Amino acid sequence: MNWQSITFDWNQARAFLVTAEEGSLSAAARALNLTQPTLSRQVAALEETLGVTLFERVSKSLVLTEAGVELAEHVRAMGEAASRVSLAASGQSQQIEGMVTISTTDILGIYLLPEILRNLRRKAPGIEIRIRCTNSLSDLRRREADIAIRHVEPDHPDLYARKLYDASAKVYGARSYLSRFGDSLSMKDAGAHDFIGFDDNPQLVGHLRAMGLPVTEANIKLSSPSGAVAWEYVRRGLGLGIMADEIAACCPELVPAFDDLTEVYFPVWLVTHRELHTSRRIRIVFDHLVEHLRHKQPHQPHEK
Template identity: 35%
Template sequence: MCNLAPMLNWDDLRIFVAVADTGSLTAASRRLGVDHATVGRRLASLEAELGVRLVDRLPKGTPLTDVGAEFAELARSMADAAERLQRRARDASTSLSGTVTISAPPVLASHFIAGSLGSLRERYPGLAVSLSGDVGLVSLEQRQADIAVRLVRPDHLSHIARAIGAVHLGLYAAPLMAAMPPTDWTFIGYDAALAHVPHHHWFERYAGDRAVVMRSSDVNSQIAAARSGLGVAMLPRFMAAPDPELVPVDPDATPPVRTIWLVTHADIRKSPAVRAVADHLITLFAKAPAFAPD
């Protein structure tokens, strides 16, 4: 049985758990947001401290050794306990200060939430916000975010979720494309990163046999391509409707509506700082007619 010495570096343990979970230094570096060399260096430091080899460094990954697998279970337990302690401490805090991390889809983060943070700062001068535009789902358990704004309803038992609005989609194109017969339309679709979402499937059925001439998961790129006359794109109405270079097409089409969920971890939902930011987001979306639910 491995014994975890009290002098072990917590950051080294956190990095090792990420390597154990992902199976490679590269994947661990992406998960933690640090460079590949740092992950390798900290892992080597931990192995030197313990005097054992934890992973096999192979060309296509870093599988755990037998000792590494045993150590990983112990390290995960320690990491889970430390994260619970941090969340409980955050929940017990009565201070409206510090940094609250928000994860949101890139379009909502950059085109809606970011512009509202000045008023939040005026109301709570001691608060700072870290706003991350994430395509994927970050882990609230691992404190990758304090608040997540998501377009998918969470099913984790420790998550507290509230519907705060909806993203309405429509079909838009440049005027010249819109003036063509619908049988001649070309389309700007989504790439494989969003192939699992309901509106992707709706769009593919709508396009049918007509050509999809560009695919992208980046809405800004889709808008730029639609403006150029490349094709018809399915876009968030709150962005496309005010755009003078785009016009709606086939207004009777009904793409799926995406519900917006605000999600926090149960352990920190009562933290005054987290609550203040969550209330700000709830009010922000409630006051915006473009995000009103059907």
């Protein structure tokens, strides 16, 4: 469709844009200080004018149709310009408000994010942060989250991803556990030790064997799909566990279990939806995470 040949009612276009960014009529209505029925009528009027469906309802969220995605590209520039004018006129250009949901693992949520979020609260007190802790990949296209911290690169063109660094990891053990074996273990003896499992024990065994440790699933006597629970068991001396060095550094009671084990690396990605990346509040949170997560990594030997 040739959107340039169509004259938009700005109120309708703004209602559409904010609804696309917020993901629901109720959230958009709050953002625009309108009633939900009023906002709904404006979006419906725009759809009627254009003769297309702009949104599909998925669960409790609204997802842009193909026509909606195309239209959003043209309306967004109008919306950003209008937002700048509005913010400048009100003198509140730094008072950005709204909800931003971050999807991450429970381990990162506990050990790395608190100080980062404390600094963000000082920078942007009007932004409300919701942390969605999960060890599975949140579907950003269905608005399960606005931003995700992942260890795999997304492969969908609708997603914008930035690789932050390659995190190093080793096998760690509590001093209380290692003291029973002379404080230092040999890789060849790994099969005689207990390991704490996470969500996928066969996959964990594969990683450990790739590191040169002769272990099997029989070595995993205790596991939990919660990374935080499994890591706590390692801290309490119930077995050995693999963990990122930046997390282990937060736990002085833990030390590398094998002196002769080479560390491994895994990527850390920050991901958002391409449309959401143009939202002012999400851009602030995204850029803040990029700056502070990278800062926490002391060296990046595999950064490309």
